[in-house]
Amino acid sequence: xxxxxxxxxxxxxxxxxxxxxxxxxxxxxxxxxxxxxxxxxxxxxxxxxxxxxxxxxxxxxxxxxxxxxxxxxxxxxxxxxxxxxxxxxxxxxxxxxxxxxxxxxxxxxxxxxxxxxxxxxxxxxxxx
Numbered sequence: 053x054x055x056x057x058x059x060x061x062x063x064x065x066x067x068x069x070x071x072x073x074x075x076x077x078x079x080x081x082x083x084x085x086x087x088x089x090x091x092x093x094x095x096x097x098x099x100x101x102x103x104x105x106x107x108x109x110x111x112x113x114x115x116x117x118x119x120x121x122x123x124x125x126x127x128x129x130x131x132x133x134x135x136x137x138x139x140x141x142x143x144x145x146x147x148x149x150x151x152x153x154x155x156x157x158x159x160x161x162x163x164x165x166x167x168x169x170x171x172x173x174x175x176x177x178x179x180x
Contacts, residue, residue, distance in 0.1 A: 110154065
């Protein structure tokens with residue numbers, strides 16, 4: 053197994069084991085609330101279901117917020133390849149043609165899906 057494939061497998065294992073930590077605090081939210089690992093795992097599972105079982109290239113607009121973290125962990129758990137970027141602009145769409153785009157638009161996080169093209173190398177895990 054190549055190091056990239058091993059890293060991808062490690063990411064899937066990490067994301068799949070969130071429930072192992074039960075209700076221990078996972079994230080301190082901006083408003084002061086704490087999100088436990090079980091609740092985080094529920095959110096990750098729900099987002100992963102939206103991505104579907106077919107491997108995708110997922111463009112995630114990175115931000116200091118819960119939503120992109122959940123999207124990233126969901127993509128990891130599904131073995132999807134991820135592009136993390138400060139903005140999900142047209143340039144990245146043109147260069148990489150992602151199958152899924154998760155971004156904030158007018159204060160709301162949205163997920164836009166297109167059919168997976170199946171063009172991903174099996175070792176591809178993360179583009180920064």
